[in-house]
Amino acid sequence: MKVHPKGTRARVLLSSVFGPYAQDDEFGSRVINPMELYHNQVTRAQGGFSLRMFHRSWGIMMIQQNISAPCTVLDFPAREDFARELTANDYDIVGISSIIVNLGKVREMCRMVRELSPQSVIVIGGHVAAVPGLESTIDADHIVRGEGISWMRRYLGEDPEAAIRHPDIVSGLKTRVMGIPLVERKGDTAATIIPSVGCPMGCNFCTTSAFFGGKGKFVNFYETGDELYEVMCQAEASLGVQTFFVMDENFLLHRKRAMRLLDRMKEAGKAWGMAVFASANAIRQYTMEQLVELGVSWIWMGLESPRSSYGKLKGTDSQQLTRELREHGIRVQGSTIIGLEHHTSDNIVEEIEYAVDHNTDFHQFMLYTPVPGTPLYKEMAEQGRMLEGIDVADIHGQDKFNFRHAAISRDDSKRFLDWAFWRDFERNGPSVYRMCRTMLQGWRRYKDYPELRVRERFSRESANLRTAYSAALWAAERYFRKVNEDVSRQIRELRREIEKEFGAISRLAADLAGPVLLWTTRREDQRLAAGVTYEPPTILERRNWTNGVEQA
Secondary structure, three states: OOOOOOOOHHOEEEEOOOOOOOOOOOOOOOOOOOOOOOHHHHOOOHHOOOOEOOOOOOHHHHHHHHHOOEEEEEOOOHHHHHHHHHHHOOEEEEEEOHHEEEEEEEHHHHHHHHHHOOOOOOEEEEHHHHHHHHHHHOOOOOEEOOOOOHHHHOOOOOOOOOOOOOOEEEEEEEEOOEEEEEEOOOOOOOOOEEOOOOOOOOOOHHHHHHHHOOOOOEHHHHHHHHHHHHHHHHHHHHOOOOOEEEOOOHHHOOOHHHHHHHHHHHHOOOOOOEEEOHHEEEEEEEEHHHHHHOOEEEEEEEOOOOOOOHHHHHHOOOOHHHHHHHHHHOOEEEEEOOOOOOOOOHHHHHHHHHHHOOOOOOEEEEOOOOOOHHHHHHHHHHOOOOOOOOOHOOOOOOOOOOOOOOOOOHHHHHHHHHHHHHHHHHHOOOOOHHHHHHHHHHHHHOOOOOOOOHHHHHHHHHHHHHOOHHHHHHHHHHHHHHHHHHHHHHHHHHHHHHHHHHOOOHHHHHHHHHHHHHHHHHHHHHHHOOOOOOOOEEEEEEEEEOEEEEEE
């Protein structure tokens, strides 16, 4: 690869694809596939109780932070915003990051660059780069497959092996639940930390694992617990946070790094909390006390069927593990695949019921989906089982199969998926209730723990049980009287347990704010039924840039 003629003097624009994102349009946006991870894949059947938030495009933020060229990040633009930025500045390089479903938008943005900024070199990255034959589908100069920081550094003539500088990333924005937008104050929202990309587990359907090299492959940005500790200290100082969303596909698998991080946290008395991804076999490398002392308060864990052949669950009673984690105050988000090879019309209801029996705080359901670039896609293509005429915009695992399943029709795949979301909500209640139950268990178990920093974390995390969550439970209890009377009773019992633990303030908060939250939740149900959708704000950030002129 040749270095760009201007090297680090080249002006760089890094952009996500243009919106809107929750409307059906000619470029591939879909109402069924909004730019909201939780509402899209986790809580979408929970109506007004659904957790709504947006996450920034972290990849282009990481690249911007790690090059010395003048660089603009344009996140969630409208087409007009993208066009305006192209014509207002003479960009030498335009990088566009996208997932596969937004291929149509990538194609249109390439066309716009050629028209409005013909001198610009076009670079395409993100999961869309995995689409076979992409070079002949879009008009781009470079397609980057895999990790993009080192690629861009090489292209600009910089050292690709230089230390990674982590940007300050607030994990979510525009959070909304029960019809109420949450106030965004400094320190209230976790910081995102990205220790690595890729996943060594290599599940055949996993786009992330395939994109970064497949089974056994990953790229560590921070090899040691000491390095990770310093990055977290930086985020704590700049963002005022005590909680971190660790975006690593299997963070706990790297035990040596995690345990060294724990040592540093203990030495400094850090009462940090962490949300992590981890497989069952990785979790079993630790005692519950080690997880708690490390600050793990939330785990996203794959809960594929026990009849599947995925090694990450081998020898693990996942229901027992889930129960144990929650007893120690660790919220669990399960992830279950619908439509695995062994699923049939006769056994899939039983399999969904088994998943729902885990009673996780949150539960993601996804269709078994051969996505371009994955081993599963290759296997299905070789067997001639890929369906023809399926728009790439509809290959996202949240609607219908894109391949011929041996026993389940395409239409039935959607029916079973939708039912899984609803069944989890109906049987287990809204996630806000489940979280409160787990948090109360953690508080009771660890409020008198010998280590001060652990007590501090549980005190901080349980603070809202006294007020806001008590009000939310009051509303959920009454809402669920028409959905599942047994769950309504369980919510009432939990609310009373919280009142016993925290006293009159909890009862007062429930009585005063509960009716308001019930009204806003029902109003939100009505808004959603009427077709209301939400879109992220457009964000523009410049680095190494002064009044439109790059710094020397």
